[in-house]
Amino acid sequence: MKRWIAVVAVLGLVAGCVGRVALYSPRLPPSEDHRAAVSNADCLECHDVTARANHATTDDCRNCHTICEGC
Ligand code: HEC
Numbered sequence: 092m093k094r095w096i097a098v099v100a101v102l103g104l105v106a107g108c109v110g111r112v113a114l115y116s117p118r119l120p121p122s123e124d125h126r127a128a129v130s131n132a133d134c135l136e137c138h139d140v141t142a143r144a145n146h147a148t149t150d151d152c153r154n155c156h157t158i159c160e161g162c
């Protein structure tokens with residue numbers, strides 16, 4: 092049953108990573124505010140990320156949260 096072990100290991104890896112994968116991060120609604128916000132300081136004015144365990148204030152927000160143009 093070696094295959095089982097491999098499957099469980101892969102699932103664990105995936106589950107452990109999705110919380111921080113840029114691909115899965117919520118896109119920014121294309122509001123005026125989000126278009127105007129470029130720096131971390133801008134984002135942090137409205138979004139308190141200290142309450143989010145997997146976010147740090149030094150993260151590059153726009154690196155993961157890109158503006159969604161089509162929605
Ligand atoms: C002037 C206030 C303001 C600024 C600055 C701002 N936001 Fe927002 N943001 C909001 C509001 C209000 C909402 C919720 C409204 C909505 O969903 O349209 C929101 C929603 C979001 C969401 C959630 C999208 C979702 O699908 O749930 C994310 C992620 C986000 N902002 C990230 C950011 C990042 C990253 C920045 C910096 C580039 C930023 N915001 C700058 C006010 C702001």
Ligand code: HEC
Nearest residue numbers: 110111112113115116117134138140147148150151152155
């Ligand atoms: C490494 C990628 C990454 C970076 C960098 C990042 N985020 Fe996120 N963010 C995510 C992911 C993935 C989620 C969704 C999972 C979660 O809620 O933790 C998220 C969720 C959020 C949400 C909640 C949206 C909702 O609908 O509840 C906000 C607000 C947010 N991020 C703001 C920010 C701000 C502000 C910064 C910069 C200080 C930032 N993020 C940096 C990946 C990232």
